[in-house]
Amino acid sequence: MNDTPDIAGNLAEVRRRIAAAAADVGRDPATIELVAVSKVQPDDRVDAALAAGHRRFGENRVQEAEARWTDRRAGFDDVTLHLIGPLQSNKVKPAMALFDAIETLDRPKLARAVAREIADGAKAPELLVQVNTGEEAQKAGVAPGDLADLLALCRDQLGLTIAGLMCIPPMADAPAPHFALLDELAGRHGLAVRSMGMSGDYETAIRHGATRVRVGTGVFGARDHD
Ligand SMILES: *Cc1c(COP(=O)(O)O)cnc(C)c1O
Numbered sequence: 490m491n492d493t494p495d496i497a498g499n500l501a502e503v504r505r506r507i508a509a510a511a512a513d514v515g516r517d518p519a520t521i522e523l524v525a526v527s528k529v530q531p532d533d534r535v536d537a538a539l540a541a542g543h544r545r546f547g548e549n550r551v552q553e554a555e556a557r558w559t560d561r562r563a564g565f566d567d568v569t570l571h572l573i574g575p576l577q578s579n580k581v582k583p584a585m586a587l588f589d590a591i592e593t594l595d596r597p598k599l600a601r602a603v604a605r606e607i608a609d610g611a612k613a614p615e616l617l618v619q620v621n622t623g624e625e626a627q628k629a630g631v632a633p634g635d636l637a638d639l640l641a642l643c644r645d646q647l648g649l650t651i652a653g654l655m656c657i658p659p660m661a662d663a664p665a666p667h668f669a670l671l672d673e674l675a676g677r678h679g680l681a682v683r684s685m686g687m688s689g690d691y692e693t694a695i696r697h698g699a700t701r702v703r704v705g706t707g708v709f710g711a712r713d714h715d
Pocket residue numbers: 526528549573574657686687688689703704705706707
């Protein structure tokens with residue numbers, strides 16, 4: 490018996506739906522990246538995605554990602570890993586050693602730690618600033634009103650290149666206004682990448698300008714926990 494979900498089929502279906510949503514608003518689906526969120530998933534499902542040719546993955550914990558990917562990625566020359574979970578400043582060094590993209594930059598202390606590592610010779614990852622569009626007290630991300638200052642610090646004082654913005658809308662809200670806000674903020678600051686939309690709402694995100702969607706259960710099936 491094999492209870493692994495049909496990962497190749499799921500990937501094809503998500504890609505089909507991405508293309509359809511893009512077509513609805515006259516966008517080229519090739520401009521939308523699919524991050525397969527493999528956090529918590531069993532390794533055999535990740536291997537199935539790799540076997541299906543998928544190469545872009547998201548993880549939310551540095552140590553878990555190290556255990557899964559350090560050896561596994563060495564078998565491929567084109568795996569791209571995105572950190573999509575909160576980052577402690579004392580984990581910046583291992584995070585930068587593993588991840589190609591850090592999507593959760595959200596405070597000056599973290600920006601300074603990243604800049605310090607780059608000054609010490611670390612490879613600069615692609616950096617996205619996470620915006621707490623719902624201004625939820627317990628959620629990571631910079632408040633929309635503090636975004637301009639954080640971007641100015643990164644660009645003008647620390648010499649960091651910020652590629653774009655990322656958000657996770659509040660569970661209780663309709664996501665569309667949050668996606669529209671992130672798109673507007675990215676445009677206002679001249680940032681190209683908009684990382685928004687998960688399994689339940691990535692088509693809505695694409696209609697509001699997502700250039701990157703992060704899909705976990707839609708690709709890999711349900712998780713045991715978050
Ligand atoms: C878990 C997670 C996802 C994927 O969620 P699904 O609903 O399983 O698609 C996307 N983004 C972030 C930041 C996550 O933590």
